[in-house]
Amino acid sequence: MEFDINQHAPEIKAGVPSDPLAMHDETMRAFEEYKATNDARLAAIEKGRGADPLTEEKMARLNARMDELTLKSARPALASEKAAATHQAREHKQAFDVYMRQGESGGLRMLETKALSIGSNPDGGYLVPDEIAQEIGKRLSVISPIRSIAGVQEVSSLVYKKPFMTLGPTVGWVGETASRTQAMELYAMPAATPSLLEDAAVNVDEWLAAQVEQAFAEQEGTAFVTGDGSNKPKGFLSYTNVANGSWEWGKLGYLATGVAGDWPASDPSDILVDLVYAVRAGYRQNAAFAMNRKTQAAIRKFKDSSGNYLWQPPAVAGGRASLMTFPVVEAEDMPDVGANSLSVAFGDFRRGYLIVDRQGVRVLRDPYSAKPYVLFYTTKRVGGGVQDFDAIKLLKFAAS
Numbered sequence: 001m002e003f004d005i006n007q008h009a010p011e012i013k014a015g016v017p018s019d020p021l022a023m024h025d026e027t028m029r030a031f032e033e034y035k036a037t038n039d040a041r042l043a044a045i046e047k048g049r050g051a052d053p054l055t056e057e058k059m060a061r062l063n064a065r066m067d068e069l070t071l072k073s074a075r076p077a078l079a080s081e082k083a084a085a086t087h088q089a090r091e092h093k094q095a096f097d098v099y100m101r102q103g104e105s106g107g108l109r110m111l112e113t114k115a116l117s118i119g120s121n122p123d124g125g126y127l128v129p130d131e132i133a134q135e136i137g138k139r140l141s142v143i144s145p146i147r148s149i150a151g152v153q154e155v156s157s158l159v160y161k162k163p164f165m166t167l168g169p170t171v172g173w174v175g176e177t178a179s180r181t182q183a184m185e186l187y188a189m190p191a192a193t194p195s196l197l198e199d200a201a202v203n204v205d206e207w208l209a210a211q212v213e214q215a216f217a218e219q220e221g222t223a224f225v226t227g228d229g230s231n232k233p234k235g236f237l238s239y240t241n242v243a244n245g246s247w248e249w250g251k252l253g254y255l256a257t258g259v260a261g262d263w264p265a266s267d268p269s270d271i272l273v274d275l276v277y278a279v280r281a282g283y284r285q286n287a288a289f290a291m292n293r294k295t296q297a298a299i300r301k302f303k304d305s306s307g308n309y310l311w312q313p314p315a316v317a318g319g320r321a322s323l324m325t326f327p328v329v330e331a332e333d334m335p336d337v338g339a340n341s342l343s344v345a346f347g348d349f350r351r352g353y354l355i356v357d358r359q360g361v362r363v364l365r366d367p368y369s370a371k372p373y374v375l376f377y378t379t380k381r382v383g384g385g386v387q388d389f390d391a392i393k394l395l396k397f398a399a400s
Helices: 020-046 053-074 087-105 107-112 130-143 194-198 204-226 270-278 293-299
Strands: 002-006 125-127 151-155 159-161 163-167 170-173 181-188 241-243 252-256 288-291 326-330 341-347 353-366 374-386 392-397
Touching (some): 020 053, 053 293, 087 194, 087 204, 087 353, 130 204, 181 204, 252 270, 270 341, 270 392, 293 326
Parallel strands (some): 151 353, 241 252, 252 392, 288 326
Antiparallel strands (some): 002 159, 125 353, 163 170, 181 374, 288 341, 341 392
């Protein structure tokens, strides 16, 4: 399989999360209240009184609250600055800091002379210091849902080739003679006021990482799910899908719910059990569910034969919610439940989907285009695609 890396990552603004233990306690309290409210709703329906609109409204509020708490708990706190490992890296970092604050008056010259030809590229900006690149990567791995569970490979060239087995011991290069998958630039353009940049108390490293993380996460998150492979990674839902009984390499298998645009009328959770066991045992050990919050809200109501809820909030602070003991990844780019929608994915994404990052994040300072603001055109190259078509299965809301 070949990945041609020519892509950039998006930007985002992160708030500082609250105490994770307090958020975990609040999540558990909200879930207990949700269960009690849903049990009361079900009891009213069983007695023939129908669903109370006020109860439904309360459940919707509790759903939204749990979604909010789950999202906040996944956000990383700002990390403190780390010292540069070498004299050369320290020089580059010092020059980059001056460039961010003063531009051509000092930092640009330093970057082109002291800070090393390896860090400069007049056409595409300047490489950020390793600490900032690592901080951006670390934050993306936390807030970008598919990146947090997929396999990630860093490379220094534009193309990555990976051999793997498709049938027994036979090894070959996938796509060796096929056209290369293009991986294009993801970019963000945060803006700062001159007074912010002149403030010595402002850590420009952390400011830049915090500004670009959300945009990068949103852009790549969409591409990893639904990207068409043209100037962006190819998302796993963009590959040809077939009924799992007809599965073959190069396609993703799916199970149908049996109802167009809906769950089965009786025992809807049974199809989730079938989905889990459609994945081979070797992949289930590290498997996870991926779905958006609306689908997750519907699944929160499901119970097993003993009356236990299948969805459970995170067991520890900072953890993930689980469904039938498997982690649940909330990916908003997964489609809502609808006719023929592929709204739930399950499998070992670390083995099934590969993200390829090209080393380095570049920044180009622009003090002219949006005066009085200073723009920072920030780019990162990323590629992605399915590497093991047997590791991920889909749930299709269709009759067959």
